Amino acid sequence: MSWWETVRSGLAAIRSHRLRSSLTVLGIVIGISSVILTVGLGQGAQKEVKDQIDALGSNLLIVSPGSSTDGSGVRGGFGSASTLTYADASAIADRDVVPDAAGVAPATTSSVSLVNGDTNWTTSLVGTTTDWLAVRSRGLSAGRFFTAEEAAQGAAVAVIGPDTASELFGRQSPVGQQVTVNGTRVTVVGVLTSSGASSSGSSEDDQAVVPVGTASRLTGSTSDTVSTIYVEAASEDRLSAAYQEVRALLANRHGVTTADADFSISTQDSLVETANETNRTFTVLLGGVAAISLLVGGIGVMNIMLVSVTERVREIGLRKALGAAPNVIRRQFLVEASLLGLTGGLIGVLLGIVGAQVLPQLIDQAVAVSGLATVAALATSLALGVGFGVYPAGRAARLTPIDALRSE
Amino acid sequence: MSVIIELEGVRKTYRSGSLAFEALRGIDIRIDEGEYVAVIGPSGSGKSTLMNLLGCLDLPTEGRYVLADEDTSSLDEAALAAIRNRRIGFVFQQFHLLPSMTAWRNVELPLVYAGLPRHERRDRAIAALERVGLGDRVDHRPGELSGGQQQRVAVARALVTEPALLLADEPTGNLDSRSTSDVLGLFDELHASGRTIVLITHEPDVAARAGRNLVIDDGLIAVDRPTAAAGVAQ
Structure with missing residues (x-):
């Protein structure tokens, strides 16, 4: 059975359970689009800060008054003197x-x-x-x-x-x-x-x-x-x-x-670095939350694939009786899970890009969607499908045709 | 006439923990090409186990099974799947058609796993449907067909790969009397055109249509006799 046949039969199976497939895909969509938006927000903020600091002038050293120690040995804070x-x-x-x-x-x-x-x-x-x-x-x-x-x-x-x-x-x-x-x-x-x-x-x-x-x-x-x-x-x-x-x-x-x-000298780089560190903390935090939602989406894919295997035990048995080797069955379910993941990824990326256009109008904060993040998001969604599809696909492949055919 | 099926000293033991149940206790069968054999016996006699072994859906615990000159006793799952695909056409009691696919899509399924190109699959699937008298129903889904018609689609699917053996497990068990005679008539025709058919049944009048009856009892072949129909069909 060729890959193209496998993909077509996977699409047919997804289409035959529209509501269930859409809900599964929705989990991935939310995960992917929130990852794209949070990473975009972080990068947008970083870019904004960098632009501001760049505008200070190149090759610039900025000398500021620093902490001071007064006569009694009391040390004042940064900028106190x-x-x-x-x-x-x-x-x-x-x-x-x-x-x-x-x-x-x-x-x-x-x-x-x-x-x-x-x-x-x-x-x-x-x-x-x-x-x-x-x-x-x-x-x-x-x-x-x-x-x-x-x-x-x-x-x-x-x-x-x-x-x-x-x-x-x-x-x-x-x-x-x-x-x-x-x-x-x-x-x-x-x-x-x-x-x-x-x-x-x-x-x-x-x-x-x-x-x-x-x-x-x-x-x-x-x-x-x-x-x-x-x-x-x-x-x-x-x-x-x-x-x-x-x-x-x-x-x-x-x-x-x-x-x-009692003074401090900063360069553009050190200013950018300091600002970026703060931004990075927020990006990691938000990105972490988004990654968790992606994980939950992946578990959704696994759940639906397991349901699908259980529900289609007879079909699997029949296909095996007609000559489908275990690997062919495994591949069919893996492709189906990957298609769910990838569909969610594509919609999620689209939604993320649209969100990146709309969000700045609402919250006055630049959102930069990078090509790398988009590709990474798509790869992640595919990997989620494959990763969370492995176990259900393995279960389908291990079914014996007799038991599968006999089940009512 | 060449031998299609040869079982020698076949035993099948099911184990569950320390319990062992011998479903088949030493079976020897030879079936020639073109024979129409009915396997009969009460439930629990081992005829389903025999059907699974003949269909390469399961392996014997002991003994040898040669199907169309291929010894199947030591094959792995993938190789068994390939044998089922090339050598055996199955007809099941529950039809086992995929409800979301049209008749010709159901029939082409074994050819998909055989790796045939698409246009050839369609041509052969439609030819097989014409052969069972459903040339005008190729685009119908199983839900739009009667029980007898569904079983005919299943027979077309079993025939589409030109298998050495047509293996039917209670093919009339879910059919009314009209559809039953319909499907059995089809089997008669296939037999007349030289197909090897093994049919598992518990109904004596269905078994009487075959040329040879194998009666299984308690995991052994109790009776192996030609029927009255033998002379007519040959």
Whole structure:
């Protein structure tokens, strides 16, 4: 009996019990589609985070204030102190000390209200240097960035993000317009291009960038601490060298060892890694639940195949009497189970793909369906059919024709 | 005439734990090609066991069974399945047709396992159905046929492989008297055209249609005699 004959007879057997076959297939469908969706959700979240972090700029080191130890030996938590200063940034900018850095941009961040006439918009005010644009790999869609001269003078000029621009000025061109910040009039000289991060509401597109001196003046701050120092390595190969140099320099300046540093340096990779670890935990958790439902679906296939063997004992006996060898019977039931599994897999994949299109509209979360996951899901459904079909098929093959024919 | 069936010292013992039951206690039979033999005997006499052995559905505990020059005593399940497929056509009391398949699909089933190409299977199945007088019922399902017609489909299925032996187990047991004579008439025709038929029955008037009667009693052949019909059919 050829494979094609076996498949045809399997399809006929499945069709002859429509309701029962559909319910069995449904178990696999639910399992496969939930695996595809959970894996897709996890990958979508990972991709989103990676896009956001990529948008920070390539070859980027991000120096943040770290834990600190005060005079009495009490150790504060991560980010509890403002240990980084503008002077630290200047020291990193020294090419003799940090030869592998291409640019340095210290940044202070505070929340302010920008006012244009009746429009009031709260955004983050970033005080930085002229290197910021290059270090953060950002561009301008209109106007210009502030100059070194303006930076030195602490001139009242600002470059704003595209979202900020549309909130304050609507469709008008913001360049040359003035906004009021804490009573001071500031001239908008340029507008940043969008950071390209897919997620909406990213703060990268909603900020006002001003010279450091201007920021201190606007917020009335007298401290010379900065919240972040961005360091751009000269190339990707030199990222690790730049990391070592910056770390040694800051440890030296702060009089701490690198082991108990009061600052931390992260790279894009380490940020992506941290974010992915969190996502992976959720993906594994959800995927595990989905895998269990797949397992339950597989047991459903086995259950139905066992019922089918019991119900068709006479048919099996007859087929054997007419010359079907045990292997032929085994193959017939295996093919039938595989067809159930594969049908469930195909429908499940389709449902998963449709779900991946619909779900983002409902929960504002990207779902990425990968080809590999789809192929793996189909292979799994086939393997489920075969795996859970082995036992029922073996039982059918072992039936003796006399007993099978005699049963009523 | 060549010998189709040869049983020598065949014994069959069923064991269940420490209990052993001897269903056949030493049977010797020779059946020639073209013979029409009825095996009769009361229930429990061993005639069903004999039928299973003759049909290669079971193996003897002891002794030798040669079917069409092939010794079947030491074959495995797959080889027995192949012998059943090529050498034996079965007709059962319960017809054993698959209800979801049309008549010709039921008839072609042994040819599927013989590995014949599809168009040839269909041609031969339809020819076999025409032979049993059901040429106009090839696309009917068993549920749409009368009992006698269903048994005719079963006979067509038994004939479709051109087997050396037609083995019928109580073929009229589930039929009314009209269908019974219908099917027995068909057997007479097949016998007349040279088929070897072994028929198991407990009805004397059915057995009387055969050319030779084997009476089984208590696991042994009690009587082996030609019937009145012998002269007529030969």
